[in-house]
Amino acid sequence: MAAITRLHLHHHHHHxxxxxxxxxxxxxxxxxxxxxxxxxxxxxxxFSLTPLLCSISDQPxxxxxxxxxxxIVGDLLDYLxxxxxxxxxxxxxxxxxxxxxxxxLNENDEWDLRPGGRYLFTRNMSSLVAFAIGEKYSVGNGxxxxxxxxxxxxxxxxxKSAASKSxxxxxxxxxxxxxxxxxxxxxxxxxxxxxxxxxxDGSFLHKLVKVKDLFYTVNKDGFKPNxxxxxxxxxxxxxxxxxxxxxxxxxxxxxxxxxxxxxxVLSDELSCGIDDIMSIELNVCDTxxxxxxxxxxxxxxxxxxxxxxxxxxxxxxxxxxxxxTGDLSSEHxxxxxxxxxNEEVGSDSVQGAGAPTMFQxxxxxxxxxxxxxxxEGAFERAIRxxxxxxxxxxxxxxxxxxxxxxxxxxxxxxxxxxxxxxxxQRYATxxxxxxLFKEVGRIHxxxxxxxxxxxxxxxxxxxxxxxxxxxxxxTVDCGIAQLSMHSVREVCGKExxxxxxxxxxxxxxxxxxxxxxxxxx
Numbered sequence: 088m089a090a091i092t093r094l095h096l097h098h099h100h101h102h103x104x105x106x107x108x109x110x111x112x113x114x115x116x117x118x119x120x121x122x123x124x125x126x127x128x129x130x131x132x133x134f135s136l137t138p139l140l141c142s143i144s145d146q147p148x149x150x151x152x153x154x155x156x157x158x159i160v161g162d163l164l165d166y167l168x169x170x171x172x173x174x175x176x177x178x179x180x181x182x183x184x185x186x187x188x189x190x191x192l193n194e195n196d197e198w199d200l201r202p203g204g205r206y207l208f209t210r211n212m213s214s215l216v217a218f219a220i221g222e223k224y225s226v227g228n229g230x231x232x233x234x235x236x237x238x239x240x241x242x243x244x245x246x247k248s249a250a251s252k253s254x255x256x257x258x259x260x261x262x263x264x265x266x267x268x269x270x271x272x273x274x275x276x277x278x279x280x281x282x283x284x285x286x287x288d289g290s291f292l293h294k295l296v297k298v299k300d301l302f303y304t305v306n307k308d309g310f311k312p313n314x315x316x317x318x319x320x321x322x323x324x325x326x327x328x329x330x331x332x333x334x335x336x337x338x339x340x341x342x343x344x345x346x347x348x349x350x351x352v353l354s355d356e357l358s359c360g361i362d363d364i365m366s367i368e369l370n371v372c373d374t375x376x377x378x379x380x381x382x383x384x385x386x387x388x389x390x391x392x393x394x395x396x397x398x399x400x401x402x403x404x405x406x407x408x409x410x411x412t413g414d415l416s417s418e419h420x421x422x423x424x425x426x427x428x429n430e431e432v433g434s435d436s437v438q439g440a441g442a443p444t445m446f447q448x449x450x451x452x453x454x455x456x457x458x459x460x461x462x463e464g465a466f467e468r469a470i471r472x473x474x475x476x477x478x479x480x481x482x483x484x485x486x487x488x489x490x491x492x493x494x495x496x497x498x499x500x501x502x503x504x505x506x507x508x509x510x511x512q513r514y515a516t517x518x519x520x521x522x523l524f525k526e527v528g529r530i531h532x533x534x535x536x537x538x539x540x541x542x543x544x545x546x547x548x549x550x551x552x553x554x555x556x557x558x559x560x561x562t563v564d565c566g567i568a569q570l571s572m573h574s575v576r577e578v579c580g581k582e583x584x585x586x587x588x589x590x591x592x593x594x595x596x597x598x599x600x601x602x603x604x605x606x607x608x
Contacts, residue, residue, distance in 0.1 A: 088393055088430075088479045088547050088572065159403055159588050160379075160387070160581050166399045167377040167389050171279035172370045173213040173237040173428050174295050176395055180402050180426065181209055184217050187406045200455040203415050208448070211438040212281065212293065213237055213428035216448050217402075219409040221418025226453055226461045229472030231598050232423040232560075233401040233591055234440065234550055235479065236430035239391040240266030240573050242318060242371035244278065247344040256322040256346050258302065260371055262314055264431030269312055270575040271373070276302040276320055278349075280369035284359050291365060296356050300374055301349075320371060323348055373575045385501065385581050392577040396567055396584060397478035398426050404591035420472075421452065422595045430479070430550055440550035446558050449473075474602065475562040476524065476594060477515060477551030478587075480579070481505035481538055483568030493541045498568040500580035503534030504590055507549075507564040513540075515551035515562035519607055524563045524594070526601050531593045533586055536568070 170176035184207045185191060192198055192208040200206065202224050207217035214237065218230075242260040250257040262268060279297040286292050302320035312318055343350075345367070354361045377389030387396075405424045409415050429439035436442065450466050457465065484497035492498075498505040506521050507514040528535050540546040555562035567587050569579040 088481075088549060088566070156585070156589070158581075158585050159400070160584050162403070163396065163399050163584055164377045164379075164387070164389070167391060167395055170237075170391065170395055171297055171372040172241075172281075172295075173239075174281045175279065175297070176237045176391075176398065177209055177213050177215050177426065177428075178295055180215055180217075180398070181207065183402065184406065187410060189217055189219075189406075198451055198455050200452060202456070205409060210444055211428065212295075214438040214444060215426045216423065216445060217405060218421055218423040218448070218452065219405065219415060219418075220421050220452070220456070222415050223417060223419045224421060224456065225419070226457050226465050227468040227472070228419050228421070229469055229474065230421045230423050230449055231474055231595060232425055232445070233404065233476045233478055233594070234425040234427065234445070234554060235397040235401050235477075236394045236427045236440070236550060237398060238264070238428050238431050239393060239395070240264030240431055242266075242271065242320075244345075244367070244369045244371070248349070249343060249346045250319060252319075254324055256324070256348060257319045258322050258346070258349065258371075260318055260320065262318070263370075265573055267571075267574045268314060268318060270571075271318065271371075272312070274575060275300055275374045276371050277374050278302070278369040279372050280367065282353060282357060282364055282368075283366040284357060285363045285365055294357055296353060296369075297372075298352055298356055301352065302371065322346060375576065379581065387579050387581055387584065388576060390575055390577065392567075392569055392579050393480040393572055394430070394478075396569075396579060397480060397587070400567075400584060400587040401476075401478055401591050402426075404588055404595060408592050408595040418599070420599050427550060434550055434553055440553045443557070445554070470558050470560055472602075473560050474520070474523070474598060475515075475551070475554055475560050476591070477549050477554065477562055477564045478591070479549040479551075479564070479566045480569050480572060481507060481566035482572060483570050483579075485570055491541075491544070493539055496537050496539045498536045498538050500568050500570070501582040502536055502568070503583065503586045504528070504565045505536045505538045505568050507566065508537065508539045509546050510539075511546070512552055513546040513548045514564035515549075515555040516564045517561075519605070520561050520563040523598070523601060523605065524565065527594050527597055528590050530597060530601070531589065533590045533593065535565075535590075 166179060169179045181191070189205040189207045192206050194208055194210065200220065202220050203222040205219045207215060209215045241263050243263050245259040245261050248259045250259050277298045277300055280295070282294050282296050284292045284294055302322060347361070350361045350364060353364060353367065357364070373390045377387065380386050380388045401424050405422055408422060425445045427434065427438065427440040429436040434441040438444070449469065453465050453469060481498050483500050484492045489497065506516060506524065508516050508521070525535050549564050551562050551564040554560060567579055567583045569577055571577045
């Protein structure tokens with residue numbers, strides 16, 4: 088969720104969260120017989136057979152938000168632990184879609200689409216559009232879309248990152264988005280992102296990279312950082328006692344953009360020569376794994392919940408709503424997920440929601456499915472029958488700072504999706520779109536909440552108004568309630584993940600029948 092005009096909420100939500108570390112400590116101590124011997128009888132749970140950074144249950148979790156239904160929380164944790172950057176989040180989404188049977192398209196190629204088909208494409212490897220065409224689709228019918236974003240506030244390496252001070256090698260960074268930068272101190276940090284590598288045949292290869300445990304930043308209690316001079320991570324100490332050969336290598340720092348040590352680490356990770364690395368685009372990332380916590384393991388502790396939690400719920404909802412034979416047999420619309428980059432800085436980029444990526448795809452889809460004359464304005468008619476769910480995380484109420492929320496609109500964790508309203512159009516929700524989305528939830532016994540910001544506080548925004556005003560598509564803004572938004576470590580409720588997934592899946596499966604019951608114009 089974009090950070091502009093939300094600093095009051097950000098500031099108080101982070102400082103008001105001293106309960107998190109004790110509860111996380113309790114979670115860790117509960118497996119130590121020297122502290123609590125009675126707690127050790129329950130083994131660590133494993134959510135996935137894939138050994139990523141977080142360990143979870145041998146059996147699939149059951150969600151209490153629906154009887155007997157399996158939880159996707161474990162899979163979300165795996166996705167978060169895999170997705171250190173927007174590039175990795177997009178690549179992992181692409182991998183899961185292809186594994187589920189979606190066909191990979193390229194925007195540079197001519198498309199050949201068919202009703203009943205499932206497709207995807209990526210742009211810049213940081214944004215993605217996936218869609219499933221109903222078998223009963225006819226040109227002029229609508230698109231049912233859930234849109235979210237892949238980026239989160241972070242630090243990014245500057246084009247010339249090499250720096251040194253007081254015997255340390257350091258890495259120059261720039262701030263991205265409206266992060267709570269004081270939370271990045273005293274953390275184990277590293278880098279991840281993408282690298283352009285020269286191939287043996289002279290071609291250039293696009294590769295993703297993650298390096299574990301590379302940097303550290305140091306803070307003192309009460310310290311307010313200067314964003315230019317105090318956020319520079321420590322890479323290593325200078326090579327004071329190194330060999331003459333190493334010292335000669337170190338002198339190259341003065342002539343190169345990045346430390347040779349950093350380039351060596353990257354070349355080791357990529358199994359290539361340093362000279363083969365032609366370009367890097369790296370984020371600084373917190374290395375602590377995403378995990379469950381709290382006294383009852385009811386919270387998710389993770390970086391990048393804003394907005395990878397929404398992205399993953401939407402992705403899984405699309406995959407699971409059309410994975411079986413017959414799932415699209417009675418569908419008259421096109422189901423779509425759109426994941427954009429650069430929301431945290433305004434969306435004005437070729438891979439952001441401000442670009443016409445999604446609407447260009449819609450035009451191309453319609454063009455591919457026209458096999459005879461269908462009358463004028465096929466795209467315009469389709470847009471008028473379409474509906475967009477803009478999914479971005481929401482500010483949950485903290486008990487220590489309840490006055491930061493409007494008295495009657497205080498979203499709580501574990502209480503369902505939050506529908507966001509703003510009379511000044513910072514959110515795109517209208518009375519009609521809110522009703523239709525809530526009606527989908529009502530049919531499936533899924534709770535929703537309402538949010539408006541206080542009149543004496545600024546209101547953030549989302550990609551909802553950008554997309555809604557682009558071509559006039561009906562839009563509702565909603566999100567999962569969370570605490571510590573834009574901190575290096577955020578918190579949301581475990582139950583809300585499953586509720587969001589079920590609501591999004593229900594949207595794909597039942598919105599057509601709900602929408603046809605209401606005629607406004």
